[in-house]
Amino acid sequence: MIRRETIVEAMYNAIRLGATKMPPDIRRALQNALKEETDPMAVKHLEVSLQNADMSEKGNGLVCADTGFPMYFIHAGAKTQLEGGFGILKECAEEATARATAECFLRPTMVHPLTRKNPGNNVGPGMPKIEVVFDRDDDSLEILAAPKGGGSEIFGTFYRMMFPADGEAGIKKFVIECIKDACYAGKVCPPAIIGVGIGGTADLCMSMAKKAALLRPIGKKHTDPEAARLEKELYEASRKLGIGPMGSRGINAVLAVNVDVAVTHTAALPVAVNAQCMVGRRWIAKIDGNGNIDYTGEME
Amino acid sequence: MAEIRDIKLPMTEEDVKSLKLGEMITVSGLLFTGRSRLHIRAIEDNIYPPIDYEKINCFFHVGPVMRQEEDGEWKVVSCEPTSSIRFERYGADVVRKFKLRTLIGKTTMGPATAQALKEVGGIYLSKIGLSGNALKDQVKKVHDVYFLDELGKTECTWIYEVDHFGPFFVAMDSEGNNYFEDLAKEAESKMPEIEKDLGIPAGYDYTEVNAK
Incomplete structure (x- = not known):
């Protein structure tokens, strides 16, 4: 009891x-991102954010x-x-x-x-x-x-009910546009973790997106090979946007794209996106x- | 990287004109805080903090975490700039009403606020990384608070005295240029190639089920 x-x-x-505290897997991912960025502003955004996390850890700040x-x-x-x-x-x-x-x-x-x-x-x-x-x-x-x-929830939430004919092209177009919009001007505090829900009912779809963004360690892939393939393709596509930390010029708009799937109505293709901010x-x-x-x- | 300039608040027209898009600076002096509720009330209800806006002319978009000590003194626990783009509906009117030369926030603001800043000779500064812990240490004194009972600790207006506060970067200059809008155009121009790599057919559109 x-x-x-x-x-x-x-x-x-x-x-x-x-x-x-900043979760250890998030800190490692931000440190890796810092090694990749070259634009002075992108570098500064990450350096300052990692220092900020150190300060909160030491001084019980936030x-x-x-x-x-x-x-x-x-x-x-x-x-x-x-x-x-x-x-x-x-x-x-x-x-x-x-x-x-x-x-x-x-x-x-x-x-x-x-x-x-x-x-x-x-x-x-x-x-x-x-x-x-x-x-x-x-x-x-x-x-x-x-x-x-708020930033990640307010600016990083998207839903679209698509149809079987919209296909995988529709899913990919929707998600990459969501990433571009969410990261504009650093709205969701990138590098973000992008959760994508595909299938289910509307509420289950969004719930999957949220949990994929919040509850999965960085680097862990979906066990369904089709979902894992989408994760990889969308992550790689996000790195070509030219958007970096806090919306600066860079590579790391996102730390991970995490997809989850549920069976859905034979007439439907619901897709939801929910972002988590860089402090995760x-x-x-x-x-x-x-x-x-x-x-x-x-x-x- | 070049040394970061510190600019005294309130900024002069010369200060503002000398600041380049993308430049990193710190500021020192007095500022006032606020977010959605200040914007809405100032314009819709004509209710705003009764301060001398010529002296306290820097508007810091933030909902800080504040703690009241046993002696009654207020301390900043953390202050992280909040997303300014949310205030765009009222942003231009607020800039004109108080003739604000300095805005500090997160993200950016839209074309209407850019136009207002151009008119009054003002700039918009955006945050660098997450830095709420450093920023709180740069607040040297909490001078006053307005509308605390009505709006609560997060939405009310605090008057801070800050020293080498920042760094922030110039995201909108006084000529109407916007750092992020330039970047957005670059990202947009990459989309056709990215979509092609993802196997999305050229001219692809979602199924339309509503009357046009």
């Missing part, structure tokens, strides 16, 4: 660490002031038991988010969409976002906290059945 206070503690620390949308992606096992049941996960996430906001690890950013009123704690209908999947066979609870910046914030808290918490920035 995992206690309620353990869950809140794990969520709070995961979102705090997410806001203050990797980016826009801590954005608070989200928790949770994995549970068949034998996982929570004090109070799984229904408490939402209030645990609210408590953890409000605490991290009060302590200035998260900026109070969530507002009502119509009144624009800001409750000051990042908690309201639908936020923080939590998603639970039961895909483990043990008694653990794994929480990935992802504070996602996410941190993981793993709670075992005895309530021990282990934190890591490394994805499997």
Whole structure:
């Protein structure tokens, strides 16, 4: 049985660490990008951003002031038991988010969409976002906290319902145009991680794009060879745009293109794109059945 | 790389004219912050911070993370410039209303703001990388805050005194030139070749299902 206070503690620390540390795979990818860029502005954008991440790590500052949308992606096992049941996960996430906001690890950013009123704690209908999947066979609870910046979500979200006749050419045209538009003037804070969802329903398609952008370590390819081929072709195409870090002249508009697929209606070809910014914030808290918490920035 | 110039705020017309597109600079002096709500309210409702815009003439597009210390003093936890292109609907009117010579933000702004900057003799500076931690250390004093209760810590207006704040680069000069628009044209010109490499037929278009 995992206690309620353990869950809140794990969520709070995961979102705090997410806001203050750059994940190691993202840092390695940015360092590799820095080696490739030659334009002085492109180089400077990356040098400054890596220094900024160092400063936040040392001084408990923030990797980016826009801590954005608070989200928790949770994995549970068949034998996982929570004090109070799984229904408490939402209030645990609210408590953890409000605490991290009060302590200035998260900026109070969530507002009502119509009144624009800001409750000051990042908690309201639908936020923080939590998603639970039961895909483990043990008694653990794994929480990935992802504070996602506005730039990448606002300027990096695209959806198009295409048709079977639009074919792979349509998918590729849509994605490369999305990358060009998203990276214009550094809107999504490139080098971005581009998540692409293909198939499913409209909401599943977008959800796949988001998870492909946020939850996959850099360099990991899709197991479906067709999806992996698209990832490679689109990544290579993005490097020919002439767009680099923060929209400067360069090569690295993106760090990775991650595709995911789902079966879809025989009449449909839905495609969604969701971008993650260069800091790629996410941190993981793993709670075992005895309530021990282990934190890591490394994805499997 | 050449030494980065520091320009005193408020900028003079001569300062502005001397700045070249793509040049990296820092600024020192007083600035005010704001984002969507300031733009909308200033133009739609004529509500804006009652400051002397001749003296505090630099508009920093940002929603900082702010912490109030036990003695009541406000400290900047982080300040990362926010995307200015979102404000384009009101950007030109705000520049004209306050005769702003210096805008600092992220991304760029559109043709209407470029025209307004040309009229008042102003420039737009865009951020270099993510640098919220360095920038917060360059804020020497938080002088004042307006509309904190109404708008909250993120959207309200803070008055900062900054020292060697930046670096930023000139993304729009006072002649109406835009660093990013030039780059966008270059990227656009590469699209036909990229599409060809991806196997997209020339003149390809998506299936149209709506009345034209």
